[in-house]
Amino acid sequence: MSIKDEVAKRKTFAIISHPDAGKTTLTEKLLLYGNLIRTAGTVKGKKSGKFATSDWMEIEKQRGISVTSSVMNFPYKDFQVNILDTPGHEDFSEDTYRTLTAVDSVVMIIDSVKGIEPQTIKLFKVCRMRGIPIFTFINKLDREGREPFELLEEIEEVLEIETYPMNWPVGMGKRFLGIFDRMNQQFIKFNGNEAESHIPYGELENEANQAMTTTSEFEAAKEELALLDEAGNQFSLEAVLNGEQTPVFFGSALAPFGVHDFFDTFIKLAPSPQARRSTEGIVSPDNPDFSGFIFKIQANMNPAHRDRIAFVRVCSGKFERGMSVKLSRTGKVFKLSQSQQIVASTRDTIDEAYAGDIIGIYDPNAYQIGDTLLEGKAAFEFDELPKFPPELFKKVMAKNVMKSKQFKKGIEQLVQEGAIQLFKDKRTESYILGAVGELQYEVFKYRMENEYNVEVMFESIGERIPRWLKAEQVKESLFDDRNLLVRDRNDNYLVLFRNEFALNWFKDNHKDIELIDLFEVNSYG
Ligand code: G4P
Secondary structure (H helix, E strand, C coil), rough: CCCCHHHEEEEEEEEEECCCCCCCHHHHHHHHHHCCCCCCCCCCCCCCCCCCCCCCCHHHHHHHHCCCCCEEEEECCEEEEEEEEECCCCCHHHHHHHHHHHCEECCCECCCEEECCHHHHHHHHHHHHHHCCEEEEEEECCCCCCCHHHHHHHHHHCCCCEEECEEEEECHHHCCCCEEEEEEEEECCCCCCCCCCEEEHHHHHCCCHHHHCCCCCHHHHHHHHHHHHHHCCCCCHHHHHCCEEEEEEEEEECCCCCCCHHHHHHHHCCCCCCHHHEEEECCCCCCCCCEEEEEEEEEEECCCCEEEEEEEEEEEEEECCEEEEECCCCCCCCEEECEEEEECCEECCCEEEEECCEEECCCCCCCCEEEEEEEECCCCCCCCCCCCCCCEEEEEEEHHHHHHHHHHHHHHHHHHHCCEEEEEECCCCCCEEEECHHHHHHHHHHHHHHHHCCCCCEEEEECCCEEEECCCHHHHHHHCCCEEEEEEECCEEEEECHHHHHHHHHHHHHHCCCECCCCHHHCCC
């Protein structure tokens, strides 16, 4: 099979949601369809303390949390599916965001009872800034949730994206009867614990269906559907692929109901790996020379296996085990003999991979997040990975002042690796760390002790809203302990606002000062 055909087969995506919306339940159903697991209930037993199939490193088992975003891959129909996990509970971190730089599309799950929740907004923003196509699955239709129109309106208003309902629900909770599948002109009937049934629109009039079609729920949904057809948004694949419109599917991950139909449509519409921007222009995925970039480095915290794995998203050509690649940043050549495919609970050796695939390679302490790896004579780097605004800040110091040399070295290296962000207080020059979630601090502390032999102490600053300033607008007198003025690694100034209120107060009182939000600076295009 040609490289072009291999690329066309690949669908690489992540599932994003707020905790408890149903990501695990949905993922599990997809793995069942892909025959990657045989029974439901094996992916995660949060309460029983079992671990996800996707938890693949020893450290995760020891700590009981999923430190990494793992990758699940399986063939499905004519496609090769790669699902990248986005850790969401207490392990939400910059890695969760960065995973989104390695996918070609995203499935966003929304709980029909709760609507849009904070973590969904954060992850959505990253997709938006990268122009990633987003497919929405509104989950838990078997419960009494919000009205479908209300949910669509919320998505359009809060996330500022056009919606197109691919199907339309009839009733909900105890009165949930099924969905109109608009694309395939069929009604998918909810049969409780039994498998769903598919009824072509033409057969709805049949006597056998009358008990259902004459209910008030059915009549109401039919009217809504007519309204949508007449006055609703038009479906546009182009708008979907540009990240301007999101196809919305209603269903229930648990039942499961509507999941298989959702997946079949999604897998057809979702884009295959696309060309990527680099310093030498656009790199096509079917370019014969291998290229890829590192979006995550996982340090194994088990002292007996002090190895590090770099996760590479393949962007072009063919990866073959044992091949030599050049690290673009330094020009150094490495032989990739210990390549691994990060599948489910095992680390299988992988022999070949194509654009869209994710491989784990042994890191001889040479790689950094964002690095480009190339085969042959090419010399370019993929676009720099975006930086994500930290949310949680802490002052950090060495417990033993005599160890300040190792302390500084450790911080420098971990910061360079992208594990955490470093700032300095403008006045006191003390070190301040910034991260997206608490987990990054735990990992930082552990690694400082184990790899650099320095015990560290934290002093919490708490959740802050960082905004960068233009150099010429920095006025120390404007900031105090509540709204801290700090410097980043590149000597740019930023303010850590205490909360939304403080930020807005400042904006109102200093209209001349421009405050820069990292999310906006990062905009792709
Ligand atoms: P997450 O990974 O996004 O955090 O969510 P997860 O799949 O773990 O689902 C969170 C809870 O919501 C689970 O219940 C799950 O069973 C339930 N759930 C998921 N999809 C549906 C659905 O379509 N309908 C209904 N009614 N519930 C759904 P739990 O009580 O927290 O856990 P469990 O003990 O049932 O596993």
